[in-house]
Amino acid sequence: MSAVFQRNCNAKMPIAVKGDGVYIIDENGKRYLDGCGGAAVSSLGHSHPRVKAAIIEQLDKIPFAHTGFFSSEPAEHLAQFLIDKAPGNMGKIYFTSGGSEAVEAALKLARQYFLERDQPERQFFISREQSYHGNTLGALGVGGNAWRREPFAVLIKDANYISPCYAYRGQQQGESEFDYGQRVASELEAKLEQLGANTVLAFIAEPVVGATLGAVPSVPGYFKRVREICDSAGILLILDEVMCGMGRTGSLFAYEQEAIVPDMVTMAKGLGAGYQPIGALMVSSEIHNTVAAGSGFFQHGHTYIGHATACAASLAVQQVIEEDQLLSNVKTQGRYLKQQLQERFAQHPHVGDIRGRGLFLGLELVADRADKSPLPLESQIQHKIKAQLMENGLMCYPGAGSVDGRRGHHILLAPPFIVEQQHLDFLVETLAKSIDQVLIGI
Numbered sequence: 391m392s393a394v395f396q397r398n399c400n401a402k403m404p405i406a407v408k409g410d411g412v413y414i415i416d417e418n419g420k421r422y423l424d425g426c427g428g429a430a431v432s433s434l435g436h437s438h439p440r441v442k443a444a445i446i447e448q449l450d451k452i453p454f455a456h457t458g459f460f461s462s463e464p465a466e467h468l469a470q471f472l473i474d475k476a477p478g479n480m481g482k483i484y485f486t487s488g489g490s491e492a493v494e495a496a497l498k499l500a501r502q503y504f505l506e507r508d509q510p511e512r513q514f515f516i517s518r519e520q521s522y523h524g525n526t527l528g529a530l531g532v533g534g535n536a537w538r539r540e541p542f543a544v545l546i547k548d549a550n551y552i553s554p555c556y557a558y559r560g561q562q563q564g565e566s567e568f569d570y571g572q573r574v575a576s577e578l579e580a581k582l583e584q585l586g587a588n589t590v591l592a593f594i595a596e597p598v599v600g601a602t603l604g605a606v607p608s609v610p611g612y613f614k615r616v617r618e619i620c621d622s623a624g625i626l627l628i629l630d631e632v633m634c635g636m637g638r639t640g641s642l643f644a645y646e647q648e649a650i651v652p653d654m655v656t657m658a659k660g661l662g663a664g665y666q667p668i669g670a671l672m673v674s675s676e677i678h679n680t681v682a683a684g685s686g687f688f689q690h691g692h693t694y695i696g697h698a699t700a701c702a703a704s705l706a707v708q709q710v711i712e713e714d715q716l717l718s719n720v721k722t723q724g725r726y727l728k729q730q731l732q733e734r735f736a737q738h739p740h741v742g743d744i745r746g747r748g749l750f751l752g753l754e755l756v757a758d759r760a761d762k763s764p765l766p767l768e769s770q771i772q773h774k775i776k777a778q779l780m781e782n783g784l785m786c787y788p789g790a791g792s793v794d795g796r797r798g799h800h801i802l803l804a805p806p807f808i809v810e811q812q813h814l815d816f817l818v819e820t821l822a823k824s825i826d827q828v829l830i831g832i
Contacts, residue, residue, distance in 0.1 A: 404780075409436020412806050412813050414785070422780065423805075425817045426787035430600060430633045430750065430804035433660040433716075434707055441665045444706035448699045457696040464701035471708060472672060475642050478651030481675030484688070485668065485696040489632030489658030490524030492669040493594075496628050496654050497528050498690045500591045503626070503677050506684035509588070516581050516593045516625075517549040520556065520795065522602040523594060523630050523656075532594050535602045536795025550585060552577035554599060555608040558743040558754060559762070559793065571612035578616060582623045592626035592653075593619075597644040600633035603792050604752030604800030605745055607639075613648040626653040626677075632669065633750075636660030637711055637807060640721045640748035647747070653677060663707045666700035716807040723809050724748040730818045738822075740765070740829050749807065754792060755799040755825075764797040771799050771828065778824040784817060801825075 396403060404416040412435045413421045424432055434441065448464060455462055469483035484499075486492045497515065504512040517523070521534040530539050532549040539546065553560060553574045561570040578593060593616065599606040620627040629652040634644045638660050641647055645655065654677065658669030681688055694700075711717065728744065728751055735741040735753065742756035755771065757763045765771050772788035779786050792798035805817065 411435045411437075412809055420783065422783050422785050423813060423816060423820075424785050425803055425805050425821070426785050427659075427804045427806060428664060428785075429659065429787060430638055430802070431659045431664040433637060433663045433807045434665075434710060435806040435808050436664075438663075438665075438707075438710065440710050441663070441703055441706045444702050445665065445699055448702035451698075453699045454694075454697055456693070457691070462696065462698035462701065464698050464705055465696045468701045468705040468708070471705060472670070476655075476672060477643070477646055479675050480651075480655075480672050482673055482678040484671040484673065485701065486658070486670060487667045487692060487694045487697070487700070488669045489656065490526040490529045490669075491692060491695075492632060492656035492658055492671045493524045493529040493532070493630060494526050495671045495690055496592075496594070496656055497532065499654070499671070499673065499677065499681075499688060500626050500628065502685075502689060503680055504591060506680050511589055512591045512625075514585055514590045515549040516578060516585075516590060517551055518554045518595055518599075519551045520554045520602050520792070521594075521596055521599060521630075523596075524632070533602075534795070535791065537791050549594075550581055552581050554603065554606070555612045556599075556603060556606050557609055558606070558745065561609075567609040568611050571609035572615055575612050575615035575619065578619050579623075582619070582625070587623035587625065590623065590625045592628050594628040594630060596630045596634060597648060598634040598639055598747055598750060600750070600802065601787075601789060604754060604789060604802045605634075605747075605750050605804075606752065607745065607747050608648070613645075613650050617650040617652075620653075628652065628654045628656070630656045632656050632658045634747075636708075637717050637720055638748055638750045638804060639746075640717060640724060642717065644747075661707070662700060662704040665707060666697070666703040667694075668697070668700040668704050711807060719809075720748045720807050723805075723811070723814060724751070726811055727751060727803070727805075727814045727817070730814060734818050734822050738825075740825065746803075749803075749805055749809070751803045753801045753803075755801065755829075764793050765799050767797050774828045775801065775824060778828050779820070782820050782824050784820040784824070786817075786821060 408415040517532045519534040523529045523533040531546040635657045655672040662668040743754040757765045772790045775788045787802035792800045
């Protein structure tokens with residue numbers, strides 16, 4: 391019996407003992423192609439020698455120094471690297487230990503920013519249904535993932551929700567993509583009028599929705615309109631790039647493809663690529679300068695923020711991605727993977743939609759391709775497909791609730807940036823085989 395409290399209390403988990411590029415190897419020597427990066431984390435694959443060397447080098451210097459007393463060279467260098475690469479007037483990086491912490495920091499900073507500006511009446515957040523922003527209570531409060539929220543609803547302060555930009559389910563017959571995006575963006579304007587714009591702190595959204603919807607990007611023009619509305623109302627725009635950022639969609643920051651600049655950006659997962667736990671909040675110069683000129687202190691913090699070894703690992707990850715021009719590979723292999731998925735599943739009776747950007751792609755599973763009806767809720771298809779994929783030597787990220795928080799199933803794909811066509815060929819064929827093995831007779 392394991393003493394580990396696993397996510398699934400009744401599951402017997404295989405033991406991962408070695409990483410080999412795009413593969414994870416278990417204690418029996420079985421190899422699994424990592425087709426999802428765990429949870430869109432392992433952008434450099436596993437056991438990259440340069441990252442391992444950077445960790446060892448930092449351990450020989452100093453593993454950790456509490457940020458209440460010191461900064462560190464890796465933290466300073468990583469922060470400057472990110473600021474230098476970020477489009478727009480981004481000013482500072484606040485490091486955390488993961489994505490949920492980064493979102494918590496963003497929410498608290500949004501409130502403190504307006505307190506510093508003598509606007510204490512601002513207290514509400516606006517978010518989108520079918521979003522996911524993390525598992526801490528504050529992050530759950532602004533998230534729209536019904537399954538994750540429900541058990542803890544009594545502990546959560548809810549956000550105010552508008553519709554997601556989810557063209558496969560929301561675009562009306564005869565409506566152009568652009569017009570659809572403008573229509574759902576206008577819900578933000580209506581929600582601000584309902585609440586009173588002077589009571590709202592921020593709007594938070596994922597540029598490409600990950601875990602809850604399965605790699606759903608916005609339509610062209612959507613975020614431009616959102617930015618205009620936020621500016622008109624005087625509220626902040628927080629973009630959650632924890633899953634979709636750090637090169638996953640083909641640009642270092644996902645917001646680059648929306649031709650806008652947010653006020654805050656959260657990042658994690660691909661920031662450190664799994665080599666050390668790390669997340670970050672990037673904020674505009676205006677926000678930082680307001681706090682610096684006011685109270686001078688951000689009333690927030692965790693023990694391991696700015697961890698020197700984590701920052702050293704993350705800096706090495708980002709340097710490898712840049713120097714090896716892996717964002718180019720993300721675009722090239724992403725196009726190839728999407729093409730292969732479209733060819734293999736174009737007429738599949740249970741695949742309704744194929745979507746995403748770069749190496750961040752999703753398939754929506756349906757009972758009937760023609761009417762988009764979801765598979766039965768009680769089928770637990772996501773768990774069966776995951777088990778079958780693992781049996782067949784492939785890791786993907788199936789999920790449920792894409793339609794309304796409960797109904798609807800999807801499969802998220804997010805392979806490492808070092809992936810090659812031969813790996814993607816195996817991924818597509820094994821995915822198709824596994825889906826058919828599970829869905830036969832449904």
